[in-house]
Amino acid sequence: MPFVQYLRAVGARISVEGLRKQYGARTVLDGVTFEVGEGEIVGLLGPNGAGKSTTLSILATLVPPDRGIVFVAGHRLPDRARAARGAIGLVPQRTAVYPTLSASQNLDFFVRAQGLSGGRAREAVDWAAALVGLGERSAEPVERLSSGMRRRLNLACGILHRPPVLLLDEPTVGVDPQSRERIFEAVTSLAAEGASILYSTHDMDEAERLCSRVILLDEGQVVASGTPAELVRGTGMTPVIRLRMSVTLPDGWNPDIFGARVLERSGAELALAVADAAAVPTLLMSVARAGGDVLDLRLHRPNLADVFFQLTGRALRDRGDAGAVAGA
């Protein structure tokens, strides 16, 4: 490894280059390369099986890489895994807590397991509980808590020691909006404090909202990376408006709006690509003039899922909304 590259890798909180991992004959990661800097929230997006969890597992020192160079908090993995662990906070996809213990007992265990004790441990527990908003329910057994509260606890257990590197694996799966917001706030707060956060998700809204950068992963390879806006922009996709009307518009009807074009007509339903969402009022007037009575209107702005679909031809989720946006 060239010295300059080495310095760069050590300087970044997370540095992954040419990462490769195989399970038997199946290649899970193949040449994955990315970096996460201090205070940065980087989204790791990809469908199931893309290699997100494996990447996080390697970074969390759970799985050794087959090839590639991995640095976490300046420690090369897997050789200095034990040293790196003190700097890592892992928030697994599952709520990795003890269900029969109370939230406070879980926090108490994990904070002491991190090597904190006495007042520092109590302070850390109070801080983490307050950050994720556990509130009064921390004395209850985890199994009685709601899914959202468990997710919050899951996050709290991973950040007790204020790790400089935080690995979040879909931390908001199945949570209520309130808990989701609380988790977002906590993650943002941690990043603001300087934590380097790798946020694995297949929810593009989360990624777009939280992440300063996004890495799109598919079949173990990075298909794109950059800010969400850069990625969308890079694909040239435009917003799509879907209309459902009371009558079928006459053949040859054209909205006559700059940059708009009909993508699909099916009876009284119509899909149009527009250059800008600001064209909607004009479009509605045009439809009215053609005798159409708009019963329903849907506007879909291009997002990372669309980008992913555009790049891979596959949806981020099984029930994905591929094709909802118009390609360039």
Place this chain on the structure above:
Amino acid sequence: MVQGLIAAFRKDLLLLLRDRPALIFLTIAPIVVITVAGFSLASLYGSSAQGSTPPVLLLVDEDRGRLAELARERLEKGDEVRIQIVADRGEAASRIRDDDVGAALIFPAGTTAAVAAGRPGQVLLYTDPAKYLQIANVRTLVQELRHELEVASRKKAGEHLAEARDQALAAHAGFESATREFRQKAEEFRAALAAMREEIVDRMTEARKRAADELDEDIASAATKRSTRVRERLTRELAPLKAFLADLSATKRQLEEWQRQVEERVGPVAKALPPPPRLPVLPPSIQSLAAADPEELANRVLGASIKFQTLGRLPRVAVPRVPDFPRLDLPKIPQPPEAKFPGTVEVEETSVTGAPKRLNTFDQNVPGFSVTFLLLGILLGVSLGLLDERDWGTLDRLRTLPMPFTAAIVAKLGSRFVVGMLQMALLFAVGWIAFGVSLGPQPWALALPTAGIVFAGTAFGLVVAAIARTRDSVLPVGSIVIVTMAAIGGCWWPIDLEPDWMRRVALAFPTTWAMSAYNDLMIRRQTVEAALMPTAVLFAYGALYLAVGLVLFRRHLRST
């Protein structure tokens, strides 16, 4: 790391305390199984378990004699069977056929009389061979009873014989004493007779002497009187002679005077004168007689000082000697012989190991089932606990902690170790309090094999957790192994019931060593030294399991 270890240890204890089914499985379940098994198998060891009801043994007393009475007393005194008296053997057979009881002991009429008369007495035992264990125990009991009755009869007869011998010995001694006394009295009598004879002789001698003296005195007196009379008579009768002689003497003296005067007067013519006539000369004897003292004369006549020797002349009377008594040569009466019956062959069963003659079924079941449930509890606790951690996702979280993952495993094993020790302590305490199980002379010594088996079981749980990939496979894998180890290792029945090859195989199981130590300490009442070797083996097994478990579990983690 130590702090993390303590935290993990505490966490695992908390997890267990929150797991009520597990707590029940660790405590209530073994107590229930021990209780059920203990009472169910109470008859297996011959001695009734504390609180259990011993089997019924019917007793038919057609004999109405002492023998049946003794048998009943003996059987009622023990706790091996419950005696029920039934009227006749028909009823006994009926109850056995009706599956009510397993055996009946019948004393036919005349049994006591026959035995008393020295003839064999027959006792009948009705059985239902299908009730094998019960019958086996009853058979043993009846044989013991028969032996005890025989021994008691022999003892009683011996006592009677000894009593008769004592009486004979006393009579013999009395006879000999009387004989000695008679001999002594006879001797004394003979001595008295001899003394009496001596006295007679003395008295006779004295009487003879006295008679002689008296005679001598009388004779002397008579002689004196006679002498006196003689002297007096001589004096009297010689007085004229003396007077004549005195006259004659005086006449002579006068004649001589006359002559002298004549001559003087005649002068020279005197010569020429013719001699005067001569007076006759007195014979000396007459002169002597006249001059003699009458007493002397008397003595001369009578003989002077006649010494009378009467004694020698008295007849001697010989007193016959006291005859010797005939010797009392009684025939020697031999001492009565020792009362000896032909000896019986006694089987003296001695527990050289210190174990009681009959075991309480709980002596076997408490440690056996405690070990079984301990292993099950530990196995499920460790393996399912680790699988729980995996399923909960906490295992991955533990692996990303700064403390070594081994420390987390050790903490989990350590918490289970402590729980296992407490579980065994509880079960032994229950066994001791509720079922009267002995904890041996050094109850604290039980901690050694307990620590060994808990350690081995805990480490084995890690092996199972590494082998069994899912929760569903833990129970079959673990239970097959543990049930096999428990059964072959002697947890459920005494290992001596197993064939030799199986006992050799059993040495490969930690349960065998644990039960060996428990049996030595609890049943054989041995001291801590007996548990050292098994404990060392158990720890060796534990170390082996731990090493294998850690290797397998790490491999298992890497592959997931």
